[in-house]
Amino acid sequence: MIPAAAVAEAHSRLHRALEPLTDEQVRAAxxxxxWTRGHVLAHVTDAGRALADLVENALRGVLIPLYDPKTHDRDAIIEATAGRTAEAHRRDLLRHSVRLEDAWARVTDWDQHVDYRDGKLSSTVFARWREVWIHAVDLxxxxxxxxxxxxxCHHAVDFxxxxxPxxxxxxxGEHRWGSGRTEVTGSVRALAAWLSGRTTGAGLAGDLPELGPWPVTGGRRPPRPARPAP
Known part of the structure; x- marks a missing residue:
C-alpha cells in the first residue's frame, strides 16, 4: 500500500510542531x-521541492533527475536558505508539502517510471515518509x-x-531481518531508531556492530548525527 495519506499526516504533524519556532531557535545547532535547525529545515524543504518537481514532471511524461546539478546544487541551496526566518521556513515547507501532496493525488499509476531510486513513482512517497519523520527528530x-x-518503524527497518554487516x-518479536545468527533484538521502534542513527541502540539487546552506509540507490545519503536526537 502506498502511504501517501500517512505522509500527509507526517507533514501535518511537523508543521504543527514548527508553529512556535523562533528565529533564534532556527539558528541553534x-x-x-x-547543521543548525535552519539547515535541517532547508534540506527537508528543498527535498520536498525536488520531489514535487519530479512527480509533476512525471505526470506530464517528462523524466528529470531529483537534483539536476546544472540547475539545483543541493548543498548550495541548503547553505543559502538555512538562515531564513522561522516564518520563511514554515511558509516554504508548507508550500512544497502541499505541492507534493497535490501531485500525488493525481497519480494513477504508482509503477510509472521515474529517474529515482527503484525507478517507480511510488519510491517518492516512501522517501518523503522517511525524510519527514527522521528529520523531525533532528529538529x-x-x-x-x-x-x-x-x-x-517497520518500513524504516525494511529499508x-x-x-x-x-x-x-x-x-x-516474530519479525527478522538480515542473514546469519540473531545477535541484536528489541522492539521494531528501537531497531528503526538505531538503524537510522537517531539513537545509539537504547532498548536493544546484543552486541551492536558498526553499521554500514545509508542505502543510496538513486539517492544521496543524509548526514549522520554526531549524537542521538532526543
Missing part, C-alpha cells in the same frame, strides 16, 4: 554535525522516535537493513 521540536508510527540478523 541541531544533532546533525555542522528537536517535540517530536521523537517514540512518535514514529508503528508501520513507519535500512542493508546497513547491517554480513552475517548479522536482527529480530523484533
Amino acid at each position: 541541531s544533532p546533525l554535525p555542522g 528537536d521540536v517535540g517530536i521523537g522516535v517514540t512518535d514514529w508510527p508503528g508501520d513507519f 535500512l537493513q542493508d546497513r547491517l 554480513a552475517g548479522l540478523a536482527i529480530q523484533a
